[in-house]
Amino acid sequence: MLGLFKKKDRRLGSSSKRQYDIPLNKNDGADFLVLLIALMTFLAVLAMSGSFALSSMTKRWSSGLENKLTIEIPAEKSDGSLRSSEQIKGFTDKVLKSLEGNPGIKSAVMLEKDDIQELISPWLGDDMVLDDIPLPGLVSVELHVSTPEVLTGLAKDMALINDNIRIDTHETWLLSLLRVTGALQYSASFITLIIALTTIIAVAGGVRARMAIHREDVELLHLMGASDGYITKQFQRHALILAIKGALAGTIAGIIILLIINGVSGDAEGGMLPDMNLNAVHIVALIALPGFACLIAALASRFTVLRVLSAMP
Amino acid sequence: MIRFEHVGLRYGVGPEVLSDIDFTLEPGSFHFLTGPSGAGKTSLMRLMYLGRKPTRGLITMFGKSINQMEREQLASIRQRIGVVFQEFRLLPHLSAFDNVALPLRIIGRPEKEVQNNVDELLEWVGLGDYKRALPPTLSGGQQQRVAIARAVIARPKLLLADEPTGNLDDEIGVRLMNLFDQLNRMGTTIVVATHSQHIMDQFGHPRLALSEGGLKVEEKKHWIQKKIEGVF
Numbered sequence: 001m002l003g004l005f006k007k008k009d010r011r012l013g014s015s016s017k018r019q020y021d022i023p024l025n026k027n028d029g030a031d032f033l034v035l036l037i038a039l040m041t042f043l044a045v046l047a048m049s050g051s052f053a054l055s056s057m058t059k060r061w062s063s064g065l066e067n068k069l070t071i072e073i074p075a076e077k078s079d080g081s082l083r084s085s086e087q088i089k090g091f092t093d094k095v096l097k098s099l100e101g102n103p104g105i106k107s108a109v110m111l112e113k114d115d116i117q118e119l120i121s122p123w124l125g126d127d128m129v130l131d132d133i134p135l136p137g138l139v140s141v142e143l144h145v146s147t148p149e150v151l152t153g154l155a156k157d158m159a160l161i162n163d164n165i166r167i168d169t170h171e172t173w174l175l176s177l178l179r180v181t182g183a184l185q186y187s188a189s190f191i192t193l194i195i196a197l198t199t200i201i202a203v204a205g206g207v208r209a210r211m212a213i214h215r216e217d218v219e220l221l222h223l224m225g226a227s228d229g230y231i232t233k234q235f236q237r238h239a240l241i242l243a244i245k246g247a248l249a250g251t252i253a254g255i256i257i258l259l260i261i262n263g264v265s266g267d268a269e270g271g272m273l274p275d276m277n278l279n280a281v282h283i284v285a286l287i288a289l290p291g292f293a294c295l296i297a298a299l300a301s302r303f304t305v306l307r308v309l310s311a312m313p
Numbered sequence: 314m315i316r317f318e319h320v321g322l323r324y325g326v327g328p329e330v331l332s333d334i335d336f337t338l339e340p341g342s343f344h345f346l347t348g349p350s351g352a353g354k355t356s357l358m359r360l361m362y363l364g365r366k367p368t369r370g371l372i373t374m375f376g377k378s379i380n381q382m383e384r385e386q387l388a389s390i391r392q393r394i395g396v397v398f399q400e401f402r403l404l405p406h407l408s409a410f411d412n413v414a415l416p417l418r419i420i421g422r423p424e425k426e427v428q429n430n431v432d433e434l435l436e437w438v439g440l441g442d443y444k445r446a447l448p449p450t451l452s453g454g455q456q457q458r459v460a461i462a463r464a465v466i467a468r469p470k471l472l473l474a475d476e477p478t479g480n481l482d483d484e485i486g487v488r489l490m491n492l493f494d495q496l497n498r499m500g501t502t503i504v505v506a507t508h509s510q511h512i513m514d515q516f517g518h519p520r521l522a523l524s525e526g527g528l529k530v531e532e533k534k535h536w537i538q539k540k541i542e543g544v545f
Contacts, residue, residue, distance in 0.1 A: 021415065023406040220402050223364055225392030226419045227385060313366045313387075 021221055022214045022231075024238040033206045033239075037246025038253070040199045041293045044192050045254025045286060051188035052282040058181045061174060067106075067146045070168045071095055071158065073137035078164050082134050092137040094161045102157065104143055104150040111138040196296060203243070203300040207235055211308050222312050232305045236298050243297030247290035255286070314340040314471065314502045315361065320370030322356055330356050334370070334528045336521060338504070340470075343497045344530075345513050346506040348523030354506045355399065357523065358475050361504065362396045363387055375470065392420050395469030397477045399506075401460040403448040409435065409459045410444040416467040434462045437492075439485075454485065461489060465496060472496060474505045478512060490516055 024030075073091040075083055083091075092110055099108040111119075116135055143150055151169065158165040211218055221231055320334040330353045338344060346354055359365045360372065363379065372379045374390055382390070395416070403412050410431055417427045435441055438458040448456050461477060472493065478486035490505075490512060497503050504521070507513065513520065520531045 021404065021407070021418075026406065216402070217404055220404070221415075221419070222388075223362060223391060223396065224416055224419055225388050225390075225394075227388045230419060310384075313363060 020234050020238070021226075022217045022234055024210060024214075024234065029206060029209060030238075030242055033202065033242050034246040034249075036202050037199060037243050037293060037297065038250035040195050040202070041247045041250025041290060042254045042257075043250075044195045044289055044293070045251055046257065047188045047191040047195065048286060048289065049254075049258050049282070051185050051192070052279075052285070054181045054185045054188065056279070056282075058178060058185075061177065067143045069141050069143070069146075069151075069170065071099075071139040071141060072166045072168060073139075073162070074164055074166065075134035075136045085135075088135075088137040091162055091165065092139060095137075095139055095158065095165065098157050098161060099139070099141065102154065104145070104153065106142045106144050108139055108141045111140060199293060199296050200300045203239055203297045204304040207239060207301045207304040208308065210235070211305065218309075219312065222309065228306055228309045231309060232302055235305045236302045239301035240294055240298045243294040244290070247293035247297075250293075251286070251290045314338050314342070314375065316371075316373040317360075318371040318373075320360065320367045320372060322353075322360060322365065323368050329368070331360070331367075332527055336528060336530050338502055340502055341497065341500050343494070343503045343516075343518040344505075344521050345516075345518055346504055346521045346523065347508070347513065352523040352525070354523055355475060357521075357528070358396075358473055358504070358506055361471075362394050362473050363391055392416070392467070393470040395464035395467065395472045397457075397461050397464045397472075397474035399475040399479070401448075401456045403456055403459055403463075405448050408445045408447060409440055409451065409455075412448065412459055413462045413466050415463060420467060430466060431462075434466055438462050454482070458485070458489075461492075465492070468496075468499075469501060472501050472503045474503070476507055477505060478507065478509060486512065487515070 073083075073088050073095065075088065077083060096108055096110060099105045113135070116138065146169070151167070155167055158167060218231060315336075315338040317334045317336050320331065321329050322331040323329045334357065346357065348354055356365075360367055363374075366379075375393065377386070377390070379387065379390065404415070407415075413435060414427045414431045417430065422430075432441075432444070435444055438461065440455060440458055440462070443451060443455060446455075448459065451459065457477065457479070461474070464472060464474065474493070477493075478489060486509075493503050493505065494516065505512075522529045522531050
């Protein structure tokens with residue numbers, strides 16, 4: 001494929017069988033620009049897919065906990081003494097009964113020992129004997145709609161049963177996590193932006209260097225009546241071909257690394273790590289990335305050449 | 314065709330190399346541009362082929378003031394001017410054929426027409442066997458002929474030549490001047506900057522004489538009189 005590009009790069013256009021008027025394809029600097037664009041695209045693939053994975057994870061957390069809360073009957077009383085399992089069971093039943101009569105409640109399920117064991121087994125192991133540990137009573141509740149009025153009413157009902165009962169709307173820790181993932185997402189987007197800017201600066205610098213090397217040739221074409229568009233087209237086409245080479249190489253390398261990361265993270269347990277299962281929009285965005293890199297390179301070269309030409313009489 | 318009115322040119326903050334240049338070239342005229350070294354011949358040529366803008370004064374070309382022209386219009390004016398540069402300015406990576414073909418390609422002529430016209434002209438200037446040769450492999454005289462062929466290939470309305478016979482032997486030089494004469498008879502306005510008294514005497518066209526930054530137009534009668542008086 002690269003051979004094909006090299007052959008094409010020797011020519012001004014697919015319909016034309018002649019060389020560039022300016023010997024753009026005869027400079028060693030071209031390889032450096034290809035490498036730079038490849039690296040930038042590679043980093044952009046990683047940054048973008050990281051951002052996408054965080055976005056998916058945030059959505060998963062938010063939607064999984066929407067309209068859900070947990071009512072906890074603590075194993076420990078206000079004075080520090082422990083409740084017996086019978087006392088906890090008694091309070092749990094009262095809570096369930098209270099919830100049954102509440103029109104705002106969609107469902108309420110008491111978590112059995114097995115459920116609790118499943119929840120804590122990643123940290124304490126499967127062999128743990130729960131009888132030895134004072135466990136709280138937990139009721140998983142799903143609301144029809146989570147409004148402040150419903151939550152206030154629920155809190156009052158629970159206080160009537162026992163003022164030690166806690167309602168966990170998951171808001172506190174979820175908000176913290178969402179803040180962290182949001183910051184990471186913004187960082188990833190910012191990094192992508194920096195990469196795009198760096199690419200623009202690198203391409204513009206490369207084009208400027210080439211224009212300086214071939215200044216006399218460019219000036220001659222200008223004096224012979226070549227329009228700015230005629231001259232710009234040659235630089236733009238050359239930059240585009242280099243960008244296609246670099247962006248494809250960078251994207252392929254990035255996708256390989258993503259597949260490796262996905263393979264490794266797929267084996268990890270816990271479910272807290274972001275997975276790399278990207279949706280269709282994300283995949284389309286990643287596929288479009290080399291195209292975007294090429295567009296940036298072409299536009300950067302175009303505007304750089306036009307700017308330099310504008311200084312000519 | 315060309316009118317210069319009170320044109321001055323200076324490079325940077327230096328003194329004016331051309332001061333109050335006033336002249337008019339009618340369409341179809343043929344002039345020699347002459348003057349001692351450093352008189353500003355190349356600078357004047359540069360102004361005529363729109364390689365520089367004057368620092369003052371008004372230049373009118375093809376009936377339009379260049380001072381008020383857009384960039385695209387300037388490009389279109391340049392396409393009507395053929396230039397033979399003193400130092401040839403051939404593109405070294407392009408063959409003799411592609412160098413000569415450049416002006417036609419710039420104005421977007423079909424490739425078949427380019428092939429036919431360039432082949433014919435290269436034969437005419439005696440470089441039919443050197444079409445694929447790169448300029449660095451050609452002698453000075455051959456390079457100059459390529460430069461001349463490139464300047465005339467698109468049948469320019471105005472042809473500017475800076476010392477075009479400098480690297481040519483007498484025979485080729487005279488042949489080249491005959492080509493210029495032929496183009497002139499076909500309506501091309503021609504300005505040839507030269508030091509060659511022999512060429513100027515032989516072809517006898519009016520002269521634009523530069524000295525100390527100023528310019529005098531010497532009609533044929535005038536310089537014949539000077540010659541008789543022994544000024545030359």
